[in-house]
Amino acid sequence: MLQCSLLILTVLCVSIQDISGSWEEWWTYDGISGPGFWGLINPQWSMCNKGRRQSPVNVEPDKLLFDPWLREIQFDKHKVSGVLQNTGQSLVFRVEKDSKHQVNISGGPLSYRYQFEEIYFHYGMEDNRGSEHQIDHHTFPGEIQLYGFNKELYHNMSEAQHKSQGVVGISLMVQIGEPTNKELRLITSAFNKVTYRGSSYPIKHLPLSSLLPNTQQYLTYEGSTTHPGCWETAVWIIFNKPIYISKQEMYALRRLMQGSQLTPKAPLGNNARPVQPLHHRTVRTNINFNKQGVQVSSNCPDMYRNMHYTATQWPRDHNIRYRNIDDLALPIN
Structure with a gap:
């Protein structure tokens, strides 16, 4: 009887260890x-359900706060090498840990230098969905997110994602069309190499700074990682122009599967977390609407007048439309 009890206890302990080890899967x-259950699967992910500074969010252009002290964003020009992997939840590129030349991200709203670590690809199976962040409730076919960790305060991403100002997230909205991003083809040409879960493919000499859209206009807010455990340590930067991929590249992306070659399960796409409440957070921008020739109210909030963050709503001019192809947030006549 005692032997049976010990055997049951041993099996139970092994099972618990197996569950703990497979939470990531x-x-x-x-x-x-x-997403609605992430905080229940793993107690360490409780912020996914309880947090009040969660990402992604819907950005409302008429509530943006112009901040004249936001600087240009700086990316090192070094090329990076790493591995593109189908994790079963997302397509992820992770940089080589022992690379001699790491890419630093600084400027913008950042008070420290951040070291680039990984890229996440979010996309939809149809053109009207895919991005995690939304602009005026407009969803793009995809969103590429570049993550980096605060190298001045922390040693690596595992440590930084739990700490204050630990992570930066760079959001690039993806649009289908021309001209396509030539540098991105180093990754898109490898899509057919990572069709199934667990498959990976090396990517060499990726010019990270060349992936960025040709603009220094951006939006920024304090949020979280958009995958478990939803740590509220991220500074988000959303560029005001998308990058482009072709229909053929998007078709190849949509062929990726969640499962293995033997059990492919469902397509990998539609891997976007729903937008989260802002909870009175302010979304700042370096876009000076008054210099864009747009008719806005004299009460339009900015940090020339307001030395603290506010979210006063602008009266919306119903004759203003929002460009959702070349500019994400900028209202135009």
Whole structure:
């Protein structure tokens, strides 16, 4: 009897260890392991359900706060090498840890230098969905997110993602069309190499700074990582122009699967977390609407007048439309 009890206890302990080790594999973007349950799957991910500074968010252009002290964003020009992997939840590029030349990200709203670590690809199976962040409730076909960690205060991403000002997230909205991003083809040409979960493919000499759209206009806010455990340590920067990929590249991306070659399961796409409440957070921008020739109210909030963050709503001119192809947030006549 004692031997049976010890055997049951041993099996139970092994099972618990197996569950703990597989938490990273359990979560998905739908069903009982989807975003609404992330905080229940793993107690360490409780912020996914309880946090009040969560990402992604819907950016409302008429509530942006112009901040004249936001600087230009700086990316080192070094090329990086790493591995593109199908994790079963997302397509992820991770930089080589022992690379001699790491890419630093600084400027903008950042008070420290951040070291680039990884890229996440979010996209939809149809053109009208895919991006995690939304602009005036407009969703793009995809969103590429570049993550870096605060190298001045922390040693690596694992440490930084739990700490204050630990992470930067750079959001690039993806649009289908021309001209396509030539540097991005180093990655898109490898899509057919990572069709199934667990498959990976090396990417060499990726010019990270060349992936960025040709603009220094951006939006920024304090938020979280958009995948478990939703740590509220991220400074988000959303560029005001998308990057472009071709229909053929998007078709190849949509062929990726969640499962293995033997059990491919469902397509990998539609891997976007729903938008989260702002909870009175302010979204700042370096776009000076008054210099864009746009008719706005004299009460338009900015940090020339307001030395603290506010979110006063601008009266919306119903004759203003919002460009959602070449500019994400800028109202034009």
